[in-house]
Amino acid sequence: MSFTPAEPQYLSAKRLYNPRSHSYNDSWHPSFAGTFVSHLSIQPGQHVLDLACGTGLVSFLAANIVGPSGSVVGVDVSEGMLAQAIARKEREKAKFPQLQFHNHDVLDLDSLESLEKESFDFITLASAFVLFPDPKAALKHWLRYLKPGGIIALDVTHPQNLAFGNVIERVANRMRVSIPYYRQWVKSEDSLKEILEGGGLAVQKIIRIDNQAGYGKRLFDVSEADDVFEKNINGEATKDLGASATVKDKAKEIFRDEWSKAAVDGKVGEVDTVFLGIAQKEPDTSAPSVAFTGGCRCGGVRYLSTIPPEETVYCHCSACRKLSGSAFLPWIECQTSSIEFIVRSTLQTLRLSEVADRMFCNVCGTPISMTYKAKPHYTSLTMGSIDDGSVRCIIPPVKLHIFLKEKAPWMVLPDDGASRYDEFSSN
Ligand SMILES: C[S@@+](CC[C@H](N)C(=O)[O-])C[C@H]1O[C@@H](n2cnc3c(N)ncnc32)[C@H](O)[C@@H]1O
Ligand SMILES: [Zn+2]
Ligand SMILES: [Zn+2]
Known part of the structure; x- marks a missing residue:
C-alpha cells in the first residue's frame, strides 16, 4: 500500500535526478538503454516518444534508427538530466535534426502543445515506471499519444531488486512518510502484464533482463539490518527518514521488522533483474486497409x-x-x-x-x-x-x-x- 505523496511527484524527480545528472551516464544505464532498444522493432521513418528520457540514452539510439525521415521527442522534468541530453545533441548537431527534447512533466503532456495525440509509433519509458505513484493512471495518460497499433515499452524492477529500496519503501508506507519509489505493486512479471492488459493493450512480450547493474544475485544476512539501514538511509530518496533522531530510530526499528519479514531462511535476497514489457495499442480496424x-x-x-x-x-x-x-x-x-x-x-x-x-x-x-x-x-x-x-x-x-x-x-x-x-x- 502507498499513499498520496506530500511532495508532487515531478518535484521529487527533480530533487532525485538533478544532482545525479552529471554522473548518470557513468553507470549501467547506457548499457541498459542499448538492451531496451534492441528488443524493439523501431523502423526508419517512425515517430518515437521517449518519456522520462533523462540524459537521452534511449532517445539517441531511437533517433539513429528512425533516421532523418522519422522523429524522436524526449521529455523529462529534470533540467539537469535534460541539459546532458541537449549538450550531446549540440555536440552532434548535424547528426540529429530529427530529435527534440522538452523539459516537462510526463504526467501533464496535454500542456505540451507541440505534442499531438495518437501520433507516435512507439512510446518508450526506460528505468522510470516505478517512479510514478499511480501507474495505471500514468499509462492511461500516455496511451493517448500512441497511434492505434502503436507500441509502448516500459520496464519495472523485480520485487527483490535493490533489497534496501524495497524494504525501506514498506517502512515509509508504515510511517506514512513518502519516498519517491512505488514498487510494491510489482509482485512478479505478471504484475506488469496485468497492468498493461488493464490499459487495453495486447501484451507482445514480457522480457526478463538480468544482471544489468552487475551484481547478479546477492544474499544479506538477516543480522545485517542495521548496517544496511545506516549505509543507505542518507541517500537523496530516503533522507527524510534519517533527518531527526526520533524519526530515524523509529524507521530503524520498523526496518528491522520488515527486513526480517523479507528474509527466507535467515537471508534477504537481492536480484539484479528488471522486466521489460512490450505491448500494442489496438489497431484501428475502421481505417482502410493498406493494399x-x-x-x-x-x-x-x-x-x-x-x-x-x-x-x-x-x-x-x-x-x-x-x-x-x-x-x-x-x-x-x-x-x-x-x-x-x-x-x-x-x-x-x-x-x-x-x-x-x-x-x-x-x-x-x-x-x-x-x-x-x-x-x-x-x-x-x-x-x-x-x-x-x-x-x-x-x-x-x-x-x-x-x-x-x-x-x-x-x-x-x-x-x-x-x-x-x-x-x-x-x-
Ligand atoms: C532512472 S532515470 C531514466 C532516464 C532514461 N529513461 C534512461 O533510460 O536512462 C529516470 C528519469 O525519470 C525522470 N522523471 C521522473 N518523473 C518524471 C516526470 N513526472 N516527468 C518527466 N520526467 C520524469 C527523471 O527526471 C529521470 O531523468
Ligand atoms: Zn529518397
Ligand atoms: Zn513518359
Whole structure:
C-alpha cells in the first residue's frame, strides 16, 4: 500500500535526478538503454516518444534508427538530466535534426502543445515506471499519444531488486512518510502484464533482463539490518527518514521488522533483474486497409495505397526514358484519393511540361509519381518504387505501351499482347 505523496511527484524527480545528472551516464544505464532498444522493432521513418528520457540514452539510439525521415521527442522534468541530453545533441548537431527534447512533466503532456495525440509509433519509458505513484493512471495518460497499433515499452524492477529500496519503501508506507519509489505493486512479471492488459493493450512480450547493474544475485544476512539501514538511509530518496533522531530510530526499528519479514531462511535476497514489457495499442480496424506500400531508395519518401493499382502502362516518351535512365518507365495507375504520402520530407515536384506534374525524391533521385492536370483523379506511381514485399498487391499485366513515337530505336518491343500507342492511349 502507498499513499498520496506530500511532495508532487515531478518535484521529487527533480530533487532525485538533478544532482545525479552529471554522473548518470557513468553507470549501467547506457548499457541498459542499448538492451531496451534492441528488443524493439523501431523502423526508419517512425515517430518515437521517449518519456522520462533523462540524459537521452534511449532517445539517441531511437533517433539513429528512425533516421532523418522519422522523429524522436524526449521529455523529462529534470533540467539537469535534460541539459546532458541537449549538450550531446549540440555536440552532434548535424547528426540529429530529427530529435527534440522538452523539459516537462510526463504526467501533464496535454500542456505540451507541440505534442499531438495518437501520433507516435512507439512510446518508450526506460528505468522510470516505478517512479510514478499511480501507474495505471500514468499509462492511461500516455496511451493517448500512441497511434492505434502503436507500441509502448516500459520496464519495472523485480520485487527483490535493490533489497534496501524495497524494504525501506514498506517502512515509509508504515510511517506514512513518502519516498519517491512505488514498487510494491510489482509482485512478479505478471504484475506488469496485468497492468498493461488493464490499459487495453495486447501484451507482445514480457522480457526478463538480468544482471544489468552487475551484481547478479546477492544474499544479506538477516543480522545485517542495521548496517544496511545506516549505509543507505542518507541517500537523496530516503533522507527524510534519517533527518531527526526520533524519526530515524523509529524507521530503524520498523526496518528491522520488515527486513526480517523479507528474509527466507535467515537471508534477504537481492536480484539484479528488471522486466521489460512490450505491448500494442489496438489497431484501428475502421481505417482502410493498406493494399500496397512504396517509397524512394533513401526512405525520405514513403507512400501507401488503400486500393490495388488499376492499370499498368509502359511509357516510352523521352522524358520517362531520361528520368529512369532506361528504355521505358513502367507506371501503375491508381486513384489519387487512395494514395497517402506518409513520409514526404524529400518529395519534390518536377514540372517538365504544362500537362503533368512529376514527383521525385530530391535526395536519392528516385522518380515517384506523375499526375496529368487533365486527369487529377488518377496518379501514376513508378512501378519500381513499390515495396517488394508489399502485401495484397497484384500488379496487373502490362496493358499499354504509350509514346512509341519516342521509343528508343534499339528497344525491341516484347510480344506481350499489350495495346500500342504512338502517343496517349485513346481512353
Ligand atoms: C532512472 S532515470 C531514466 C532516464 C532514461 N529513461 C534512461 O533510460 O536512462 C529516470 C528519469 O525519470 C525522470 N522523471 C521522473 N518523473 C518524471 C516526470 N513526472 N516527468 C518527466 N520526467 C520524469 C527523471 O527526471 C529521470 O531523468
Ligand atoms: Zn529518397
Ligand atoms: Zn513518359
